Amino acid sequence: MRSMARLLLGALLLVPAGVAGQTPEALPLLSTETSDVARVVGPPRSQPLSGMALDAKTYQVGALLRCPVCQGLSVSDSPAGMAQNMKGQVRDLLAAGFDQEQILAYFERSYGEFVRLQPPLRGVNWLVWFGPLLGLLAGAAIVIGVLRKRASTVALEPEPGSELPGPDTLPDDPELRPYLLRVRELAYGWPGGASPEKEKA
């Protein structure tokens, strides 16, 4: 397996940088499958991986790919045969030196953006990434607005259920008001009967 990857790499190094877009006939040194990958995403841009680094990176890239025959499972997490095949291909491509973005782009060519579990930030995907955040902020703004309005309304009105008038409450009857203010002036020493709190406000 490792020697196969080395052979592939050796062949790939002979490929000119402008390999993307070339016909398979122009890539005689590559295996059919790898030449297809190189034609789609260009020559390998990374170092070939092996051993534990290859295992770890295979799992990491597989976790970004959706298993096409499963419900919401990544290729790394699915036991389905197709997912295992895809994982095997990810491994082969990493061993041949293709980087993560190249591998994701290759699978996207065949399955569309659907295959990416994390859609890239472009076009309508901005809405997918930031829509929930915007919704949350809009909801928070609405809740804050409603609470503020309610708080200001409550401050002007007596506590619900409370039958005692507040210190600044005046009777509805305009004839009684001067008497009450006089009583407050005499009892509390408030000039004109108005509470000092109200004066400050």
Add this chain to the structure above:
Amino acid sequence: MNRKVLLVGLLLVVPLLGLLLANLGRDPRRVDSPMIGKPAPPFSLKPVAGGETVSLDALRGKTVVLNFWATWCAPCFEEHGELQRAARSLGPEVRFFGVVYEDEEERVRTFLKQQGSAYPSLLDDGGKIAIAYGVYGVPETYFISPQGVITSKYAQPLDEATIRRAVREAQAGTAGGAS
């Protein structure tokens, strides 16, 4: 304020409801193939019965029908006869190939011996070609124009009339889309 809240709520909810209604009843696994209208991925595969490797590049100039199938797939069995009839009647300018999907060679060999086959079935080791074509399951059939472009994909058992229509589209080089 209540009117504003209602407006904001409607602006958020109505598009989501529209999206929900538009996709109601749609199979979530069914996604239009991005491969339609694109060059068919090259392949070089060995036939089940042995013999020379079949390469797509060598088929340039001919219309190619590529059927991904397996012996464990009941709908594949259902369409097997239709594909055989179409392959026999459409002549040498239309080349049919089966591509075995997640199956054992011995079982495929036995199946083909019992049922007969008018065209070769190819072994796709590791499912690389299925992945390159964006196969989700079986049966799936791709129609490739003589210029090597995928003109349509069917993810259902085909009848002879549908095969003939898709072949005509492929020969004309017109993309029929996915179904």
